[in-house]
Amino acid sequence: MLFRRIVLCALLVGALAGLLVSAVQHWQAIPLIAAAEVFEGSTEPAEPTAPLAATAHDHDHDLAHGDAHAHDAAEWAPEDGTERHVWTAIANVLNAIGFGLVLVAAITTWEHLRGRPLASARTGLVWGAAGWICVFGLPTLGLPPELPGSVAAPLGDRQAWWLLAAASGAAGLGLLAFVRGPLRLLGLALIALPFAVGAPHLAGGPFAGYDIGIARQMEALAGPFALATTLATAVQWLALGGLSGWAVARWVRPALADLTPTL
Amino acid sequence: MQQQAALQIARPKSALMAIAKPVLTAVLLGAVIVYGVGFSPIAAAHNAAHDTRHVNVFPCH
Numbered sequence: 001m002l003f004r005r006i007v008l009c010a011l012l013v014g015a016l017a018g019l020l021v022s023a024v025q026h027w028q029a030i031p032l033i034a035a036a037e038v039f040e041g042s043t044e045p046a047e048p049t050a051p052l053a054a055t056a057h058d059h060d061h062d063l064a065h066g067d068a069h070a071h072d073a074a075e076w077a078p079e080d081g082t083e084r085h086v087w088t089a090i091a092n093v094l095n096a097i098g099f100g101l102v103l104v105a106a107i108t109t110w111e112h113l114r115g116r117p118l119a120s121a122r123t124g125l126v127w128g129a130a131g132w133i134c135v136f137g138l139p140t141l142g143l144p145p146e147l148p149g150s151v152a153a154p155l156g157d158r159q160a161w162w163l164l165a166a167a168s169g170a171a172g173l174g175l176l177a178f179v180r181g182p183l184r185l186l187g188l189a190l191i192a193l194p195f196a197v198g199a200p201h202l203a204g205g206p207f208a209g210y211d212i213g214i215a216r217q218m219e220a221l222a223g224p225f226a227l228a229t230t231l232a233t234a235v236q237w238l239a240l241g242g243l244s245g246w247a248v249a250r251w252v253r254p255a256l257a258d259l260t261p262t263l
Numbered sequence: 264m265q266q267q268a269a270l271q272i273a274r275p276k277s278a279l280m281a282i283a284k285p286v287l288t289a290v291l292l293g294a295v296i297v298y299g300v301g302f303s304p305i306a307a308a309h310n311a312a313h314d315t316r317h318v319n320v321f322p323c324h
Contacts, residue, residue: 003285010289021318029318077310084314091312095300095319101293105286112282136320145320148313158322159302229318259281 002108002255009104009247014097016243021096021236022089029228030088033148036221039214040149096240099135103127103244108252112259119248128241130177134169136233138191141165142199145229147221151208153200165194 078084107127111119139162146152168190175187202208206222207215300312301321309316309324316323 002282003288006285006289007292010293025314025318030314033314033317075306075310087311088314091300091315094296095315098293098296098300101289101296105289105293109282109286113278115278140320143320143322146317146323148317155322155324162322229320232318233320256282
């Protein structure tokens, strides 16, 4: 019963937040990705005209990462244009449903353990902000937003560091918010831990291997892209949080009331 | 009196146990979905969710 309500709330919240962020991205981050893809694959100066034609239709990323990510040219990818936008929107909605499940479950637990009607759109915004810090803010301090075509440390290393940053951020914020006493300080240590470990980076920077003129142009896209992703994810997480708080108050709370502890 | 005190102590634990299973299952399901969208190495999943991965700053290719 409770599980079903949590899932239904997350589906609704994720669909709304995912569609909202798709609209936001469509006019800010996506054009920057498209602009960077023009340069992607132009690391080999031997073929000056081919990359433009090639990257328009596929976005395989078998660049300077060596074994990190070599795609077969035959792998399916959505066609640029409508098909790609639709898949991006589907992925955004699914992603938001996934995060929505976590948020709705967390807010439900919070309200239930405190034993008071705390969930609301307003308190949900705080939860959403905390989610944004864990999943975007902290990981991004170590691994800045990457445009297509930029080169970086092996994928597995970056994914592992990302996970460490997000997980220790969540655990650290949880300790800071919900624990009293000296144990609380452990929260700060946890948040700092991934940065003590250090994010994986390559020596040459994100545009190593590119022609200097192209590297300059890609650098010029990196700043706006960082701003665009910051705003898009902030919109996504505030929408997720606010909607989750509202949904818990409206649909999960009645199910919690049925759970009067039996002794 | 004594019984009431026992109830007070017992409540937080049973309150947690009452929701632990659905809540943890929901979190796990959410994590699996996010993994599939943002971290799965399957090429088709990567290509379909490519722009989502970049905007969410999931490590990508």
